[in-house]
Amino acid sequence: MHFATIIGEALRALRMNRLRTGLTMLGMIIGVAAVVLMLSIGQGAQTKINQSIETMGSNLFIVLPGATSSGGLSFGSGSVKTLTINDSIAIAELPSIRATGPVISGTAQLNYSARNWSAMITGTTPDYFSVGNWEIEEGTIFSESDVRSATRVAVLGSVTAEKLFGSVNPIGKTMRIANRPFLVVGVLAAKGQSLSGRDQDDNVLIPITTSERQITGNQFPGSIRYMMVQGESADIMDEAEIEITQLLRQRHRISDGMENDFTVRNLTAIADVATGTAKILSIVLGAIASISLVVGGIGIMNIMLVSVTERTREIGIRMAIGANRRAILLQFLLEAMMICFMGGMIGVILGITGAWIVSQVVDMLIVITLGMIVLAFAFASAVGIFFGFYPARKAASLKPVEALRYE
Amino acid sequence: MPPALIQIEQLNKSYSLTDAGGNKIENPVLHDVNLQIDKGEFVAIMGHSGSGKSTLMNILGCLDTPTGGNYRLENQSVASLSSDALAKIRNRSIGFVFQGFNLLRRMTALDNVATPLLYAGEKRTISREKALEQLRRTGLEKFAMHHPNQLSGGQQQRVAISRALINQPPLLLADEPTGNLDTQTSEEIMTLFTQLNREQGITIVLVTHENDIAAYARRLIQIKDGRIIYDGDQIHQVLEKQVGKVV
Numbered sequence: 001m002h003f004a005t006i007i008g009e010a011l012r013a014l015r016m017n018r019l020r021t022g023l024t025m026l027g028m029i030i031g032v033a034a035v036v037l038m039l040s041i042g043q044g045a046q047t048k049i050n051q052s053i054e055t056m057g058s059n060l061f062i063v064l065p066g067a068t069s070s071g072g073l074s075f076g077s078g079s080v081k082t083l084t085i086n087d088s089i090a091i092a093e094l095p096s097i098r099a100t101g102p103v104i105s106g107t108a109q110l111n112y113s114a115r116n117w118s119a120m121i122t123g124t125t126p127d128y129f130s131v132g133n134w135e136i137e138e139g140t141i142f143s144e145s146d147v148r149s150a151t152r153v154a155v156l157g158s159v160t161a162e163k164l165f166g167s168v169n170p171i172g173k174t175m176r177i178a179n180r181p182f183l184v185v186g187v188l189a190a191k192g193q194s195l196s197g198r199d200q201d202d203n204v205l206i207p208i209t210t211s212e213r214q215i216t217g218n219q220f221p222g223s224i225r226y227m228m229v230q231g232e233s234a235d236i237m238d239e240a241e242i243e244i245t246q247l248l249r250q251r252h253r254i255s256d257g258m259e260n261d262f263t264v265r266n267l268t269a270i271a272d273v274a275t276g277t278a279k280i281l282s283i284v285l286g287a288i289a290s291i292s293l294v295v296g297g298i299g300i301m302n303i304m305l306v307s308v309t310e311r312t313r314e315i316g317i318r319m320a321i322g323a324n325r326r327a328i329l330l331q332f333l334l335e336a337m338m339i340c341f342m343g344g345m346i347g348v349i350l351g352i353t354g355a356w357i358v359s360q361v362v363d364m365l366i367v368i369t370l371g372m373i374v375l376a377f378a379f380a381s382a383v384g385i386f387f388g389f390y391p392a393r394k395a396a397s398l399k400p401v402e403a404l405r406y407e
Numbered sequence: 408m409p410p411a412l413i414q415i416e417q418l419n420k421s422y423s424l425t426d427a428g429g430n431k432i433e434n435p436v437l438h439d440v441n442l443q444i445d446k447g448e449f450v451a452i453m454g455h456s457g458s459g460k461s462t463l464m465n466i467l468g469c470l471d472t473p474t475g476g477n478y479r480l481e482n483q484s485v486a487s488l489s490s491d492a493l494a495k496i497r498n499r500s501i502g503f504v505f506q507g508f509n510l511l512r513r514m515t516a517l518d519n520v521a522t523p524l525l526y527a528g529e530k531r532t533i534s535r536e537k538a539l540e541q542l543r544r545t546g547l548e549k550f551a552m553h554h555p556n557q558l559s560g561g562q563q564q565r566v567a568i569s570r571a572l573i574n575q576p577p578l579l580l581a582d583e584p585t586g587n588l589d590t591q592t593s594e595e596i597m598t599l600f601t602q603l604n605r606e607q608g609i610t611i612v613l614v615t616h617e618n619d620i621a622a623y624a625r626r627l628i629q630i631k632d633g634r635i636i637y638d639g640d641q642i643h644q645v646l647e648k649q650v651g652k653v654v
Contacts, residue, residue, distance in 0.1 A: 001525050008531070016513050317509045320470060321570065322498020322526040324491040400497075401471040404509070 001327045010334040017307075024303045025343040027296030028383075032347025032376050033354060034289035039372040040355040042282025044365040049278045053271040055191040055200065057133035059098075059231040060268065063091070063244065065223075066261035082261045084222045085208065087251060091229055092127070094247060096240035101128030101228040104208055106216035110164055111176040117163045120203045121177065123211020129155075131230040134205075139171040139186030142207050150209035155186040159201040177204065178215050237266060290379060296343070297383035304336050304391035315395055316403030329396035336388025337381065344380035348373050410482040412577060412610050413444040413467065418476035420462055436462045438633045440476070444612065446577065449604045451624035451642070452614045459633040461582065464614050468501055468580045469493045481577065498526050502571025506583035508563040510555040516542065516566045517551040523574050541569045545599070561592035568599065572609075579603065581613045585620055597623045618646045 014021045065082045088102035104123040109116060128134070129141050142153045154177065161170050161184075170184040191200040212221065231240040244264050252261055308315070315328055352368055359366040421435040436459045444450055454460040465471035466478065469485060478485045481500060485493070503509075510519050521538035525531065542548050545565045555563055564584060571579055581600070585593035601623055603609045615621050627645060629637040637645055 001528065002530065005525050005531050012513060313509075314511060317511060318522070318526075319494065320468070320497060320503050320509070321523045322494055322574075324494035324526075326491070327526060399471075401465045404470065404505075 001323070001330075003330075006327065006330050006334055007338075009331055010338055013331075013335055014338060020303060021339060024300055025339050025346070027299040028293070028340050028343025028380060029347040029350060031289070031293030031296040031383075032344045032380050033351035034292050035286060035376045035379065036348055036351025036368070036372060037354045037358070038285035038289040039282065039375070040351070040366045040368045041358065041364065042278070042285045043367040043369060043372065044359075045281055046275065046278040047367045048365045049274050052192070052194060053274065055133060056194065056267065056271070057131055057228070057230065058268070059234055059237060060131070060266075061229040061231065061237075061241065061244065062226055062265045062267060063087075063229055063248075064226045064263045064265070066259075066263060082252060083224050083227060085224055086222065087248060088125075088224065088227045090247060090251060091227070091244055094240070094243050096232050096236050096243050098230045098232050099127040099131050100230070101125060101131040102208060102224040103128070103227060104211050104216050104225050106211075108178040108204075108215055110160070110204065111179075112164045112170075112173065115164055115166070117160065119157070119160045119163075121211060121215055122203055122205045123208040123216060124205060125208055128205070128228060131228045134191075135189040137187045137189040138169070139184070141186055142205075147207040147209050150207060150213055152180060152182045152210055152214070153185045153206065154182040155188060155205040156184060157188050157201040157203040157205075158190040159199060160204055161187045163202075177206070180214055182206065234268065237268060241266060293379060293383055297340075297387040300336050300339055300384065301387035301391060304332060304388055305394070307335075308332060308391050308395040311395075312398065312403050312406040315398055316400055316406060319398070319400040320404060325396040328398075329392045332392035332395045333385070333388050336392065337384040340380045340384030340388075344377050347380070348376060351376070410479075411443045412446045412448075412481060413442065413612075414477075414479040414482075415440055415442040416477045417441065418463075418466070418473050418478060420459075420466060420471070420473050420475075436633050437466075437473075440633075440635060442628070442635065442638070444610065446610055447604070447608045448626055449601070449611045449624045450613065450626045450628060451621035452612065452628045452630060453616060453621055454630035455616070458630045460614050460630045463630065464580060464582055464612070467612060468503060469496050494526075498523055499574055500576050500578060502568075502574070502576045502579045504564070504567050504571050504579065504581040504584045506586035508555070508560075508567045508587070510563055510567055510570075512555055515552050515554055516547065516558065519555070519566055520570045520573055523570060527574055538569070538573060541573050542566070545569050559592075560588050561595060564588065564592075564596055565599070568596075572603070577610055579609050579611045581611065583615055584613065585615070585617070593620065622646065 063083065085102050088100045091097055092100040101124050106121050107118060108121045109118050122128075125147055126141055126144055129136070136155070137158065139155075141155055142151070146153050154175065156164070156170060164170070164175065165173070170187060173184050174181050175184055176182065188201070188205075194200050206215065208224070229244065231237050241264055245260065248262050249260065254261065318328065355366045355368060358364060418437055418440040419435070420437040421433045424432045424434050426432050440463065452460050452463065462471065466473050469480070473486060480496065485496065488496070511522065514522070517535060517538050520541055521531070521534040524534035524537060529537075539548065539551055542551050545568065547562060547565055547569065550558055550562060550566075555566070558566065579600075584600075585596055588596065597620060600611055600613070604611050611624075613620070613624060621627060622642060624642065626640050627637065627642045628635055629645070639645075
């Protein structure tokens with residue numbers, strides 16, 4: 001018998017028992033819809049985290065000054081000013097390092113015409129922008145010569161610009177930082193929240209020299225609060241960390257056996273943890289959803305077994321007029337698979353609709369990929385074959401004479 | 408002399424049952440049956456219920472396998488064949504007509520007749536054309552799109568006969584084909600069988616317990632307790648003798 005003919009026979013059989021087919025299919029529909037919905041929620045969370053990580057910049061280290069202690073009392077990281085701008089310049093020379101961005105920071109009051117706003121002031125060098133993956137929305141960043149001559153120029157975060165200037169274009173305007181006039185040369189593109197939930201767009205970036213001398217001040221001239229360091233590539237991050245540590249120990253004249261007076265932290269590792277968590281979330285959600293698919297599959301097996309018993313005589317007649325075992329097996333297997341296939345299609349549509357509703361109602365990022373639809377489909381088909389095979393084989397292995405005698 | 412269509416030697420069939428004590432009991436149904444049927448014959452098999460005539464019929468139709476002995480159909484030994492090969496023989500070489508018609512309820516008459524062609528690997532469109540042609544020959548053309556429950560018993564049986572003939576098998580096996588039909592329809596069906604036998608040379612083996620149905624055949628085989636007790640063409644004499652006995 002031709003394959004297309006068997007498909008036609010299977011469709012005819014399913015049409016004869018609409019209610020039963022529909023109810024059996026419902027198990028499949030719910031299962032597939034749940035898988036699509038859960039995967040899209042998991043994928044959404046993953047994408048959200050990846051987006052946050054991308055705004056952070058790639059292959060990053062943060063180097064912090066070391067801890068100090070006094071009479072057994074430890075003051076924590078950054079409590080001594082051991083890192084300097086020269087350290088930053090020296091690290092940037094290392095072969096495994098692309099660039100460094102030293103930072104002095106503090107908070108200051110900002111004024112423009114009648115408005116005022118308080119924001120974080122970051123004193124740094126032009127490299128900081130590329131290291132931290134900051135993109136300029138309008139204007140330019142400040143230059144090396146601005147740093148050398150401690151010019152009063154500022155680049156604003158998008159939130160700060162909006163709070164202080166409202167609808168006015170800030171480029172070329174003069175604002176005041178801690179009562180000193182600064183020329184606004186650029187506005188940064190928005191980044192959104194960082195992984196820790198801090199708003200990254202409420203800040204003002206000025207040359208590090210200007211900051212040290214005029215805004216934040218400095219107890220020890222030349223020292224910095226921390227520096228961002230960007231490695232050349234993802235695969236040499238471990239070597240880069242060793243090189244930074246060796247260089248700093250050498251520059252700080254730390255003898256063997258003494259502890260570092262600085263800390264090097266690999267931010268990529270932190271990002272990996274976050275991505276890993278999101279991945280596990282996806283897997284757990286998908287696994288829970290696939291349980292309902294398996295339950296749907298058992299429903300199919302149950303109904304197919306009933307159907308085989310009910311149609312024993314039909315099977316006998318078919319065998320008497322020449323159906324071989326393969327034809328009977330395929331007929332019943334295809335019925336099960338068609339329930340899965342149609343249920344899968346409706347389930348995918350329902351799952352996508354559900355995901356859209358969730359994204360509208362709870363304002364969550366939902367990502368639907370072709371891959372997860374294919375996965376849900378493949379899983380549904382596998383369930384159909386797996387749970388449809390036993391009843392189909394049972395039908396095919398009936399003895400013609402006994403099947404014909406069945407009342 | 409060409410080989411016989413059906414050749415049966417020392418055929419045995421027994422069913423194993425399990426009694427209340429869990430012991431296996433062999434329950435013999437057919438004993439050392441020897442039988443030869445040539446092409447073009449019209450044979451009636453008669454016997455009381457439980458005599459083994461249905462079992463013999465099932466074995467002849469390759470629906471059941473013997474426990475011993477040899478069965479050759481069209482000079483091919485059937486006993487050693489796989490279930491798929493048997494399915495092919497049932498499809499190509501044998502046409503079945505049952506007492507209960509055994510049509511597929513969900514299908515139209517046309518699709519019922521076309522189904523054996525589909526199992527033979529024919530395309531659906533061609534199968535339907537041939538099926539319609541077959542129905543035309545049995546005068547059922549206008550009922551082609553009817554479902555079995557919309558047809559009378561006689562019409563259903565004629566659809567079943569059309570289905571049995573669609574692959575042009577050399578052998579037609581009929582198990583009480585008139586058992587569910589009234590006298591007039593029975594006569595029509597038997598006339599159709601006679602025509603098929605005379606005009607197309609189809610070999611017909613018929614199981615029945617009605618004398619006037621058996622009388623259409625040209626050879627009579629009587630079975631009792633799993634053994635052939637009469638095999639010959641003196642149908643009327645044998646049947647009359649029996650009637651006499653009953654009276």
